[in-house]
Amino acid sequence: xxxxxxxxxxxxxxxxxxxxxxxxxxxxxxxxxxxxxxxxxxxxxxxxxxxxxxxxxxxxxxxxxxxxxxxxxxxxxxxxxxxxxxxxxxxxxxxxxxxxxxxxxxxxxxxxxxxxxxxxxxxxxxxxxxxxxxxxxxxxxxxxxxxxxxxxxxxxxxxxxxxxxxxxxxxxxxxxxxxxxxxxxxxxxxxxxxxxxxxxxxxxxxxxxxxxxxxxxxxxxxxxxxxxxxxxxxxxxxxxxxxxxxxxxxxxxxxxxxxxxxxxxxxxxxxxxxxxxxxxxxxxxxxxxxxxxxxxxxxxxxxxxxxxxxxxxxxxxxx
Amino acid sequence: xxxxxxxxxxxxxxxxxxxxxxxxxxxxxxxxxxxxxxxxxxxxxxxxxxxxxxxxxxxxxxxxxxxxxxxxxxxxxxxxxxxxxxxxxxxxxxxxxxxxxxxxxxxxxxxxxxxxxxxxxxxxxxxxxxxxxxxxxxxxxxxxxxxxxxxxxxxxxxxxxxxxxxxxxxxxxxxxxxxxxxxxxxxxxxxxxxxxx
Numbered sequence: 001x002x003x004x005x006x007x008x009x010x011x012x013x014x015x016x017x018x019x020x021x022x023x024x025x026x027x028x029x030x031x032x033x034x035x036x037x038x039x040x041x042x043x044x045x046x047x048x049x050x051x052x053x054x055x056x057x058x059x060x061x062x063x064x065x066x067x068x069x070x071x072x073x074x075x076x077x078x079x080x081x082x083x084x085x086x087x088x089x090x091x092x093x094x095x096x097x098x099x100x101x102x103x104x105x106x107x108x109x110x111x112x113x114x115x116x117x118x119x120x121x122x123x124x125x126x127x128x129x130x131x132x133x134x135x136x137x138x139x140x141x142x143x144x145x146x147x148x149x150x151x152x153x154x155x156x157x158x159x160x161x162x163x164x165x166x167x168x169x170x171x172x173x174x175x176x177x178x179x180x181x182x183x184x185x186x187x188x189x190x191x192x193x194x195x196x197x198x199x200x201x202x203x204x205x206x207x208x209x210x211x212x213x214x215x216x217x218x219x220x221x222x223x224x225x226x227x228x229x230x231x232x233x234x235x236x237x238x239x240x241x242x243x244x245x246x247x248x249x250x251x252x253x254x255x256x257x258x259x260x261x262x263x264x265x266x267x268x269x270x271x272x273x274x275x276x277x278x279x280x281x282x283x284x285x286x287x288x289x290x291x292x293x294x295x296x297x298x299x300x301x302x303x304x305x306x307x308x309x310x311x312x313x314x315x316x317x318x319x
Numbered sequence: 320x321x322x323x324x325x326x327x328x329x330x331x332x333x334x335x336x337x338x339x340x341x342x343x344x345x346x347x348x349x350x351x352x353x354x355x356x357x358x359x360x361x362x363x364x365x366x367x368x369x370x371x372x373x374x375x376x377x378x379x380x381x382x383x384x385x386x387x388x389x390x391x392x393x394x395x396x397x398x399x400x401x402x403x404x405x406x407x408x409x410x411x412x413x414x415x416x417x418x419x420x421x422x423x424x425x426x427x428x429x430x431x432x433x434x435x436x437x438x439x440x441x442x443x444x445x446x447x448x449x450x451x452x453x454x455x456x457x458x459x460x461x462x463x464x465x466x467x468x469x470x471x472x473x474x475x476x477x478x479x480x481x482x483x484x485x486x487x488x489x490x491x492x493x494x495x496x497x498x499x500x501x502x503x504x505x506x507x508x509x510x511x512x513x514x515x516x
Contacts, residue, residue: 114499118506139490 025122028209028259029082035200035209036089036254042193046151046183047097054189055092058104062088065112075121083122087111090130090255093190094247094294095137097149103141107133127301128261131294138294148186159186162245166231167290180244191247201253213269214262214276215252219243221277222284229285248280251293261301268304268311275300323448330452336429337460337501338508343429346420347461348497354477357465358458359413360420363402365454367424368433370398372450375438382439391434392425399424429457467500468492 044052066084070077088108095104111133119125138145150159160168162175162185175185183193190197204210223239230237242248256262256276263272276296283292336342346364350356374394382390403421406414414421424430433453438446470476472491490496 136490139493139495140488141486142489 025083026081029086031207031209032204032254033082033086033089035203036086036093036190038196038199039093039190039193039250040089042183042196043093043097043189046192047149047189051097051189053101054095054097054099054104055089057101058092058095058108059085059088061105062091062108062112065109066117069113069117070121073117078122081122084112087116087129087133090128090190091133093250094130094134094188096145096147096187097189098147099144103137103144107137110136123260125260126304127298128255128258131255131298131301134294135298148188150186151184151192161186161290162241163284164290167284177240177244180241185245187245188247188250191250194244194249197249197253201249204253210253210257211266211269213266214256214273217270217273218252218256218277218280219248221274222248222281225277225281225285229281231285242281242284246284246291247293251280251297252276255294256297256300261304263304263307263311265308265311265313268307271307271311272300272304275303323444326445326448327452327455330449330454331456331459334453335456335460335508336432336453337457337464338505340429340432341505342432343427343457344501346423346427347464347501348494349420350417351461351465351468351497351500352472352492353416353469353475354462354465355413356416357461359406359410360417361454361458361461363406363417363421364424364427364429364457365451366402367395367398367427368430368454368457369447369450370401371395371430371434372438372446373443375434376441376443376446379439387439388431388435391431391439395430395434396425429453464497464500464504467504468496472496 040055043055062084063079067077067079069075070079088104088111091107091111092104095107111129114136115127115129115132116122116125146164147158148161162180179185181194183195185192201210201215205212223243226242227237227239228235230239230242232238252273256273263269276293279296279299280292283289283295289295330336334340337344337347343364346360350360371391371394375391378390378394399422402424403414406417406421433449437449441449466476468491470481471488474480474482474485474487488496491500
C-alpha cells in the first residue's frame with residue numbers, strides 16, 4: 001500500500017508479475033516505417049527518381065491531412081506518432097511509379113480523412129487507411145492506377161504487370177523467378193522488390209512487432225490455391241510465380257498485420273490470414289482484376305469484429 | 320399565416336427528409352447522378368407529397384383505421400400515375416433518365432411517412448404546407464447531393480463542362496460515391512446542429 005499511495009485509484013493493477021516493456025504505439029509505427037525503407041530504396045533504384053517524389057508527396061500530405069483534421073476537430077495533435085507517416089508511406093507504395101503528382105496527395109488525404117479520422121483517429125478505424133486510399137484512387141482514376149512503368153528503364157515506358165499479362169491469357173516471357181524476387185518487373189512502387197520487403201519483414205518478425213500468424217497462412221493459402229487451380233492445369237500451377245508477383249508480400253507482412261484492423265487472438269489471426277489468401281487467390285484466378293490483395297485485406301478487415309467474437313480466448317478457470 | 324410558414328420551413332431545415340429524417344434514400348442514391356435528374360425527381364416527389372397530403376388530410380375522418388395504409392397507397396398511387404404520365408408526355412428524356420424510380424415514388428417513405436405521421440392527424444391547410452415544405456426540403460437535398468456528385472464525378476454542372484483538363488472522381492458517379500457523399504453531408508449537418516445547441 002505504501003508504494004501505491006501516489007497512484008490514483010482509477011488505475012487498475014492486475015496481478016503480478018509486472019514487466020515493463022519499452023514499447024509504445026509511436027515506437028512500433030516508426031519501426032514499421034524503418035522496415036519499409038529498403039523496399040523504397042529499391043523502388044527508387046528500379047523505377048527512377050519520380051518514384052521518390054511520389055513517396056515523399058504521399059507521406060507529407062498524409063501528415064498534413066492528419067494535422068489539419070486534428071486542429072479542425074480540436075483533438076490532440078499527434079502528427080508525429082508515425083501512424084500518419086506509415087499510412088502515407090504505404091499508400092505511396094501502393095501506387096504505380098509514375099503517377100501524376102496530385103494522385104498521392106488526394107489518396108493520402110482520403111486515406112487519412114475517410115479511412116481513419118472519420119472513425120475517430122488511430123485505433124478506431126475499421127479498414128486499413130492506406131488501402132482505403134488505394135481503392136478510392138483505383139475506383140476513381142483507373143487509367144492512372146494501372147499505368148505501370150517498365151523496370152530499369154527511366155523513360156516512363158508503360159508495361160503491364162506480370163499478373164495482368166497472365167490475366168489476359170498471354171504467355172509471360174523474359175521474367176524469371178530471380179527477376180521477380182529482385183523486383184525487375186512492372187508493378188506498384190513498394191511491391192516489386194521482394195528481397196527488400198523480406199528484409200524488413202524479417203526485422204519486424206525478429207523484433208516481435210508482427211507475428212507469423214497472419215502473413216504465413218496468407219501466403220501459404222495463395223500458393224496452395226495457385227498450385228491447385230493455376231492456369232497451367234490442376235495441381236500444376238505456378239505457385240512460386242503467384243507468391244512472388246503482385247502485392248502479396250507487401251500486403252501480407254505490412255498491411256494485413258495492421259494491429260488496428262486485424263484480429264486479436266492467434267487463432268483469429270490465422271483465420272484472417274487464410275481468408276485473405278482465399279479471396280486473393282479467387283480474385284487473381286477467376287476475378288475481373290489481375291490483383292486482389294488490397295480487396296482481400298479490406299474484406300477481411302470488415303470480417304475482423306466477427307472473427308474476434310468467435311475466437312475469444314477462454315478465461316482461465318471458466319468453461 | 321405565421322404558423323403555416325413554420326410548417327413550411329420545418330420540412331426544409333429542422334426536419335429535412337434526407338438529412339434529418341433520413342427517409343427516401345433509395346431514390347436519392349439512385350438519381351442524384353446529375354442535377355437535372357435531382358430536380359426532376361424532387362419536383363415529382365413534391366407534387367405527389369403535396370397532393371397526397373391534401374387528400375389524405377381531407378379523408379382522414381372517413382377512412383377506417385385498420386385499412387388506412389391501403390387507402391393511403393391508393394391515393395399516393397393516383398398522384399404518382401398522374402406524375403408519370405405527365406412526365407412521359409412532356410419530358411421523355413427525364414422520364415427515361417429516372418426510369419423505375421418514378422413509379423417507385425409510390426413506396427417512397429417520405430410520402431407514406433408524412434401521410435401516416437402528419438396528414439392523417441392535421442388540418443388540410445397544415446398538411447398542405449407540410450407537404451410543400453417536405454417536398455422543397457427533399458428537392459434541395461437532392462440538388463445539393465447531385466450538384467456535388469455531378470461536379471466531382473463528371474466535371475459538369477447541369478450538363479455543362481466547367482473546366483477543361485479536370486480529372487473527374489469516377490467513383491462519385493457510382494452508388495458507392497452517393498453513399499459517401501450522403502454520409503459526409505449527414506455528418507456535416509450534424510456538426511452544424513450540435514454547434515448551434
